Amino acid sequence: MPATALILLYLGLALTPLGLAWAQGLPPRTIWDELASGLGLVALAMILVEFGQIGRFRAVTARVGSDVVMRSHQLAARVALVFAVLHPFFYVSAMSDPPDWDVTRQTVVTYSWTAIWPGILAWLGLGMVVTMALARDVAGYRYEIWRGLHGLGAALVAGAGVLHALRAGRYSGDDLLGWVWIAGLGLALAALTMIYVVAPALRARRPWRVLSVTPAARRTWRLRLTPEGAHRLRYRAGQFAWLTIGRPPFSLNDNPFSIASAPSRGPDLEFIIKQLGDMTDRIGQIPPGTRVYVDGPHGHLTLTGQEDAPGIALIAGGVGIAPLLGILREMAASGDPRPSLLMYGNRIPGQIVCEDELQALARDHGSEVIHVLSEPPEGWSGETGFVDAPMLRRHVAEAGRRDWLFVLCGPPPMLRTVEAALLELGVPARRILSEQFVYD
Numbered sequence: 001m002p003a004t005a006l007i008l009l010y011l012g013l014a015l016t017p018l019g020l021a022w023a024q025g026l027p028p029r030t031i032w033d034e035l036a037s038g039l040g041l042v043a044l045a046m047i048l049v050e051f052g053q054i055g056r057f058r059a060v061t062a063r064v065g066s067d068v069v070m071r072s073h074q075l076a077a078r079v080a081l082v083f084a085v086l087h088p089f090f091y092v093s094a095m096s097d098p099p100d101w102d103v104t105r106q107t108v109v110t111y112s113w114t115a116i117w118p119g120i121l122a123w124l125g126l127g128m129v130v131t132m133a134l135a136r137d138v139a140g141y142r143y144e145i146w147r148g149l150h151g152l153g154a155a156l157v158a159g160a161g162v163l164h165a166l167r168a169g170r171y172s173g174d175d176l177l178g179w180v181w182i183a184g185l186g187l188a189l190a191a192l193t194m195i196y197v198v199a200p201a202l203r204a205r206r207p208w209r210v211l212s213v214t215p216a217a218r219r220t221w222r223l224r225l226t227p228e229g230a231h232r233l234r235y236r237a238g239q240f241a242w243l244t245i246g247r248p249p250f251s252l253n254d255n256p257f258s259i260a261s262a263p264s265r266g267p268d269l270e271f272i273i274k275q276l277g278d279m280t281d282r283i284g285q286i287p288p289g290t291r292v293y294v295d296g297p298h299g300h301l302t303l304t305g306q307e308d309a310p311g312i313a314l315i316a317g318g319v320g321i322a323p324l325l326g327i328l329r330e331m332a333a334s335g336d337p338r339p340s341l342l343m344y345g346n347r348i349p350g351q352i353v354c355e356d357e358l359q360a361l362a363r364d365h366g367s368e369v370i371h372v373l374s375e376p377p378e379g380w381s382g383e384t385g386f387v388d389a390p391m392l393r394r395h396v397a398e399a400g401r402r403d404w405l406f407v408l409c410g411p412p413p414m415l416r417t418v419e420a421a422l423l424e425l426g427v428p429a430r431r432i433l434s435e436q437f438v439y440d
């Protein structure tokens, strides 16, 4: 399903309750009351859809990428919060019991405490869930604790929100819309159950174990896994997986890492992991034989669908080399005849991962490898500085590579600079794939 179809699907889901309310044909109220109800209906629908907009559903991430899914999740959460916050303030009709003649509650707003308290709970809960997510880095919560609280908080908001709609809503009192809310809540909770219970239970039957952990570069490790049993991961070069290392499959401690191995080279998986925080700092001490659970493959950073691109340019910053190494390795292993270019930015030479293998790929497969160092040592003959517009002009535009496919992975500022420069050089947007190693 293309991205536009997903957007249309999203709008359809988010606006369905509003459409069903409108279709009831109830006598109109003041514009402010209608606006208040409309905001509430759309906010609640958006909250329920959020449960499907998380980067764990392969059917979605493989099409649009986890970056896009997470950005849309965050954007929709902010919009839903604004709608939900405004929702109670627009009502202008009296809050009281309706007079006997007003069976459609045209002149009043429901005020009973049993109807209102779930709304207050959902309203405050949504504010807390979104604020905690926005403040996560500043507040420094441990990722796993934050993740657990985020899931629980979201389930509470959804449950309370639906209860409020069913008890208080003028339109949600309708049977059809009421069932739509219950079905939506059921699907939202099913999505959580799928992620935290069903999928881990299935993964428990396909364990992996650590073959080796060896240094790959400065503060960077090469982790190799092998399946315990006959199963294997069916992935495409450039995709990533969530790894639960040395913990039970139901643990909240899983981290995403790009697969750096080539699928056609066998079932073993390789990851290039940079020390960054509490889990990755311990990666070098993981003993061989440690059990690992692999949730994947995810991600869209692959050559699939780009068979008509005449060449492949890979642009990596730091550990962003991991998925691109997988792509280069797969191109060599599968004999992809297209020319390839790797522009690989690092600070110092000690950070370059798999330098010998990259040289061998250049020699044997004809890939052009350009190292870019921002702090080059004396006598360095490669490119210096950062991968920027003038450098891309030389290696892309002047080298006649505008119609190639560009696959980018690295720190967000680098990706922004490179994407903007490529577009400026006339590379079509559909020929630029990028992934940042940030999942928040």
Ligand SMILES: Cc1cc2nc3c(=O)[nH]c(=O)nc-3n(C[C@H](O)[C@H](O)[C@H](O)COP(=O)(O)OP(=O)(O)OC[C@H]3O[C@@H](n4cnc5c(N)ncnc54)[C@H](O)[C@@H]3O)c2cc1C
Residues within 6 Å of the ligand: 066, 137, 143, 144, 240, 253, 254, 255, 256, 257, 258, 259, 271, 272, 273, 274, 275, 276, 277, 278, 279, 280, 281, 299, 319, 322, 323, 435, 436, 437, 438, 439, 440
């Ligand atoms: C799609 C994707 C692919 C990635 N591929 C690689 C790779 O090939 N090699 C590599 O070295 N790094 C990769 N990363 C980054 C890697 O996931 C983080 O560096 C790692 O999870 C940090 O964990 P930590 O506990 O050591 O650090 P912490 O100090 O706990 O966290 C540092 C930051 O890492 C992120 N993070 C931490 N834990 C998680 C988690 N469980 N899930 C998601 N994000 C988390 C958060 O943004 C956090 O602020 C990738 C990230 C993503 C999103």
